[in-house]
Amino acid sequence: MKSPSQVLDPFFKALWPFFKSATRSFTDRRISLWFALVGLVVALLVTLVWLAGRYEASQYQAELDRDTVDAVSDIRRSLTNHSMNLQSLTARSLSAKHWRAEAEGLLSQHREWLRVERRGLQGLIIEHASSPFREPLFDGITRLHEQVEITQTCTRAKRLNGPAYSRTYFVPQANGLGFEVMEMCLPKIEQGATVGYTVLTYSLQDILASQLGETYGRRNEVSFVEPDGTRLAVYGSLPRGKRFFSATQLMNLPGNTLVLRMDGRRAGPDLFPNVLPALVTAMSIALVSVLVLLVKDSRRRLKAEQDLADALAFRKAMEDSLVTGLRARDLKGRITYVNPAFCQMVGFEAEQLLGASAPMPYWPTEMVGEYQRRQAVRLAGNAPPREGFESVFVRQDGSRFPVLIFEAPLINAVGKQTGWMSAFLDISEQRRVEEMSRASQERLQATARLATVGEMASLLSHELNQPLAAISSYATGSLNLIDQHQSLADQPGPSALSDLHMAFERIAAQANRAGKVINSVHDFVRRRDQDREAVSPRAIIDAVLPLVQLQARKLNVRLSIQLDDKLADVVCDRTMVEQVLLNLARNGMQAMDHPQCLNRVLTLHVKRAASNKAQGWIEFDVIDLGIGISDEISQNLFTPFFTTKAEGMGLGLSLCRTVVEQHGGHLEFEPNLPGGTLFRFTLPTQA
Ligand code: ADP
Numbered sequence: 001m002k003s004p005s006q007v008l009d010p011f012f013k014a015l016w017p018f019f020k021s022a023t024r025s026f027t028d029r030r031i032s033l034w035f036a037l038v039g040l041v042v043a044l045l046v047t048l049v050w051l052a053g054r055y056e057a058s059q060y061q062a063e064l065d066r067d068t069v070d071a072v073s074d075i076r077r078s079l080t081n082h083s084m085n086l087q088s089l090t091a092r093s094l095s096a097k098h099w100r101a102e103a104e105g106l107l108s109q110h111r112e113w114l115r116v117e118r119r120g121l122q123g124l125i126i127e128h129a130s131s132p133f134r135e136p137l138f139d140g141i142t143r144l145h146e147q148v149e150i151t152q153t154c155t156r157a158k159r160l161n162g163p164a165y166s167r168t169y170f171v172p173q174a175n176g177l178g179f180e181v182m183e184m185c186l187p188k189i190e191q192g193a194t195v196g197y198t199v200l201t202y203s204l205q206d207i208l209a210s211q212l213g214e215t216y217g218r219r220n221e222v223s224f225v226e227p228d229g230t231r232l233a234v235y236g237s238l239p240r241g242k243r244f245f246s247a248t249q250l251m252n253l254p255g256n257t258l259v260l261r262m263d264g265r266r267a268g269p270d271l272f273p274n275v276l277p278a279l280v281t282a283m284s285i286a287l288v289s290v291l292v293l294l295v296k297d298s299r300r301r302l303k304a305e306q307d308l309a310d311a312l313a314f315r316k317a318m319e320d321s322l323v324t325g326l327r328a329r330d331l332k333g334r335i336t337y338v339n340p341a342f343c344q345m346v347g348f349e350a351e352q353l354l355g356a357s358a359p360m361p362y363w364p365t366e367m368v369g370e371y372q373r374r375q376a377v378r379l380a381g382n383a384p385p386r387e388g389f390e391s392v393f394v395r396q397d398g399s400r401f402p403v404l405i406f407e408a409p410l411i412n413a414v415g416k417q418t419g420w421m422s423a424f425l426d427i428s429e430q431r432r433v434e435e436m437s438r439a440s441q442e443r444l445q446a447t448a449r450l451a452t453v454g455e456m457a458s459l460l461s462h463e464l465n466q467p468l469a470a471i472s473s474y475a476t477g478s479l480n481l482i483d484q485h486q487s488l489a490d491q492p493g494p495s496a497l498s499d500l501h502m503a504f505e506r507i508a509a510q511a512n513r514a515g516k517v518i519n520s521v522h523d524f525v526r527r528r529d530q531d532r533e534a535v536s537p538r539a540i541i542d543a544v545l546p547l548v549q550l551q552a553r554k555l556n557v558r559l560s561i562q563l564d565d566k567l568a569d570v571v572c573d574r575t576m577v578e579q580v581l582l583n584l585a586r587n588g589m590q591a592m593d594h595p596q597c598l599n600r601v602l603t604l605h606v607k608r609a610a611s612n613k614a615q616g617w618i619e620f621d622v623i624d625l626g627i628g629i630s631d632e633i634s635q636n637l638f639t640p641f642f643t644t645k646a647e648g649m650g651l652g653l654s655l656c657r658t659v660v661e662q663h664g665g666h667l668e669f670e671p672n673l674p675g676g677t678l679f680r681f682t683l684p685t686q687a
Contacts, residue, residue, distance in 0.1 A: 069249055079253065103116040110210070113203075115138065179205065180224070181203055217235050221236045244264075245264045322339060333375055345393070346361075388404050471511060477503055533572070534686045541563065544585065570684065572684075602623070602624050618682065619680055621679070625675050666681070
């Protein structure tokens with residue numbers, strides 16, 4: 001099978017490279033578009049996941065910030081409460097014993113309190129009490145190292161008329177550890193004047209533990225830090241986790257500013273920390289899956305499109321290369337499709353034909369009625385004969401031509417008839433060839449006949465010489481007899497008259513015979529155009545007999561004519577059949593014209609065909625005792641112009657077979673044992 005590009009017409013071939021390059025660039029562009037889409041989707045998904053992670057982190061950071069602010073305000077509130085608790089201790093002038101008892105009571109309520117001191121206006125310690133939860137922090141009563149700091153703080157408290165806080169400092173312990181502590185000084189005011197102070201020492205770590213431990217300390221690490229980041233006190237521990245978050249908040253106290261820092265960690269996978277990113281990721285996976293499916297689908301569709309384009313190109317090439325005209329009509333008889341061959345056939349453009357309905361522009365005007373009736377029959381659902389039917393169309397230029405039409409119902413994909421499909425063959429060329437071959441066959445026959453006639457003419461001249469010579473000698477004899485009686489001037493006697501009578505009779509007989517010979521030739525030539533007729537086999541034999549006899553006499557052949565009884569008439573072109581018989585008889589006689597052939601008998605036997613009795617065929621056998629036919633010769637026997645004779649034309653047998661077969665019969669031959677050949681042909685009878 002040829003590929004579409006091989007059978008495309010030149011125009012389409014010229015367009016093909018452009019079409020291909022256009023398709024390729026279109027395909028390239030489509031592929032790069034797909035890549036761009038995939039890239040964009042991937043970028044979008046990555047961004048979404050990243051943003052979701054970021055959002056998550058910012059949420060957590062905001063939460064931590066909020067917690068830090070809350071924590072600072074919690075601490076501040078409790079410090080204020082502490083100062084108020086202490087105020088009750090400070091305001092009253094208690095005895096040393098009572099003061100200590102109350103102070104220890106307060107100390108046992110607050111773990112973060114390390115020590116409470118009652119100081120005089122000069123800053124000297126009057127009473128002090130330590131936390132029952134730990135070893136006393138300072139040795140002895142005097143705290144010389146811290147004195148300066150405490151004095152400054154108390155001065156500030158006096159000035160503020162309220163609590164003031166010292167800077168933090170580290171107090172080492174005997175066990176190698178120590179505390180970061182902060183002092184709070186509360187002035188004792190009596191009648192508007194400061195008369196002494198109460199100093200409270202805080203443990204920073206315990207502030208964190210008692211104030212934030214329960215709430216924030218579980219999830220985070222809380223610490224007080226210096227502005228440079230140095231940690232002063234830490235509580236809680238950092239949970240395990242990859243991502244680290246931190247928030248700081250300033251805590252302004254009168255006389256000191258602390259920085260509270262809260263550190264947290266987030267555990268769990270960063271990619272799917274919670275529902276949102278998980279959702280986004282799931283959607284992304286779904287999106288990518290859909291994308292992959294789309295790509296696959298598009299690839300399949302691309303292939304289908306390619307196949308379809310190939311099939312279309314193939315179909316178009318096939319349609320264009322067809323010489324058969326194609327036309328489709330819908331069920332209302334309107335033309336829905338014509339191929340280029342049909343347009344070329346009728347000389348109209350496809351646009352002029354599409355949509356046209358009866359009467360069609362290519363119908364001869366006088367046939368419109370008949371064609372319309374035919375179309376109505378077709379549209380009523382009657383299928384035309386499968387072998388097609390003939391019709392005549394007229395071209396746009398007015399010339400007419402015969403067409404052979406095949407019609408079939410047009411069935412769509414769901415099996416419903418949507419119209420009729422017709423194929424048209426322009427048979428004008430076929431008609432011309434048929435006519436030519438008929439003419440040439442006729443010419444061939446005429447030539448063969450002429451050859452036979454020429455041969456017969458020479459035989460005639462030979463044969464006519466005999467009766468003419470006989471006539472001439474009888475006439476001469478008769479004249480001599482008359483002259484003899486005239487010179488003797490006597491009346492011819494009865495014997496002379498009977499001689500003359502006999503001579504004239506012979507003259508008449510010979511003239512009659514010559515006339516018959518001439519008539520038989522005349523008949524043979526004259527009857528060539530006659531149609532088939534019923535002829536008795538005997539009449540055929542009788543017609544050829546004079547001519548056969550002529551040659552038989554010349555070649556010294558004896559004729560044996562055998563006709564069965566009650567033979568039916570045969571239906572044939574009489575002249576042609578006579579010629580067949582004549583040819584076969586002549587060939588048989590010529591085959592015996594050989595020195596070896598001593599017994600020269602030609603038998604013409606007419607009988608009912610043994611094998612085809614029922615059908616009523618008559619068989620003509622022409623049997624000679626000649627030299628026979630060798631295998632080599634028998635292969636070419638019926639080939640036109642094959643001859644073994646110097647003066648032969650080689651047309652006789654091929655012509656004979658054509659004639660017999662035209663009558664529906666067959667011509668065959670077989671060896672005639674012990675010598676010679678039997679030619680047999682059959683003809684149909686009238687029955
Ligand atoms: P032609 O007689 O002009 O040669 P034919 O077609 O009649 O042409 O015969 C072809 C050849 O067939 C003859 O030349 C001859 O050799 C051979 N042939 C025909 N009939 C016989 C026969 N009865 N016996 C032997 N040979 C024959």
